[in-house]
Amino acid sequence: MSLIALLHWEAVTFVYSFAFIVAYGLLTSRINTKGLFLDKSGSGGIRPERVQLLIATIALATKYISDVSSAGRTSFPPLDSGWLYLFGGSTGTYIARKVYERFVVS
Amino acid sequence: MANMVTGELLAKACELLACLFLGALGIVLLFEIVTNKIDLEWLISEDNGHASMARFQLLVFTFVIAISFVRLTESAKEFPAVNSGVLTLLGISASTYAVGKGIQKSGETPEQVAPNTPKPEPTTGKKGEADKSNDVKTTSDEGNQGPAHAD
Numbered sequence: 042m043s044l045i046a047l048l049h050w051e052a053v054t055f056v057y058s059f060a061f062i063v064a065y066g067l068l069t070s071r072i073n074t075k076g077l078f079l080d081k082s083g084s085g086g087i088r089p090e091r092v093q094l095l096i097a098t099i100a101l102a103t104k105y106i107s108d109v110s111s112a113g114r115t116s117f118p119p120l121d122s123g124w125l126y127l128f129g130g131s132t133g134t135y136i137a138r139k140v141y142e143r144f145v146v147s
Numbered sequence: 148m149a150n151m152v153t154g155e156l157l158a159k160a161c162e163l164l165a166c167l168f169l170g171a172l173g174i175v176l177l178f179e180i181v182t183n184k185i186d187l188e189w190l191i192s193e194d195n196g197h198a199s200m201a202r203f204q205l206l207v208f209t210f211v212i213a214i215s216f217v218r219l220t221e222s223a224k225e226f227p228a229v230n231s232g233v234l235t236l237l238g239i240s241a242s243t244y245a246v247g248k249g250i251q252k253s254g255e256t257p258e259q260v261a262p263n264t265p266k267p268e269p270t271t272g273k274k275g276e277a278d279k280s281n282d283v284k285t286t287s288d289e290g291n292q293g294p295a296h297a298d
Binding site: 044047048049051052053054055056057058059060062063066071072073074075076077079081091094095098099101102105106109110113114115116117118119120125128129132135136139140143 | 187
């Protein structure tokens with residue numbers, strides 16, 4: 042086995058094993074996910090901006106991995122402006138709500 | 148000639164040593180995580196014990212980029228150039244986390260204690276007091292009624 046093959050095997054094993062461990066921890070609650078969607082200002086209800094941010098994150102991550110996995114690709118795929126607007130808008134909504142809660146409501 | 152051969156052998160030995168060190172480091176880290184010596188329970192949690200969307204998002208995109216990097220390096224047989232799309236993706240994600248943290252810190256009370264903070268060693272003769280103090284903090288965290296619940 043050449044050194045390059047050994048390094049490749051190490052990198053693949055580490056990254057995929059670590060990703061599996063974290064995913065398993067999230068799914069089995071070994072990693073704390075309590076309150077991920079909840080309102081932290083006291084009411085305890087589910088916040089829509091958190092839910093939409095989670096959906097946008099998972100959608101973009103899936104799309105990106107899918108693009109990378111397409112056959113013959115040897116460089117990082119470009120992100121088109123539509124996805125960037127979607128992700129930026131989603132994140133902006135989340136941050137705007139936090140700013141509003143922190144500086145306007147309280 | 149002999150010096151060249153020795154140099155090449157030394158270089159190969161160093162490369163092999165580096166490979167073995169990285170492999171051993173990876174195995175040790177994974178083993179300690181699996182056996183809970185490295186505790187990941189609060190990986191995406193804030194100081195108040197609640198999970199944070201910004202941390203979760205940063206975690207997801209870090210893995211997405213890491214897996215992409217490994218796959219592309221495998222197919223291209225060289226390190227892929229990092230383009231603006233990757234930088235934008237990680238930039239937005241990291242900025243969300245940083246801004247959220249800034250908002251949280253701007254309203255934080257000094258009494259907040261992270262759930263994973265190691266408990267202080269009880270001093271001799273004051274064990275009861277130390278336990279009582281810890282109990283109060285835990286109850287306060289569970290009640291979660293302070294002003295600083297930015298995430």
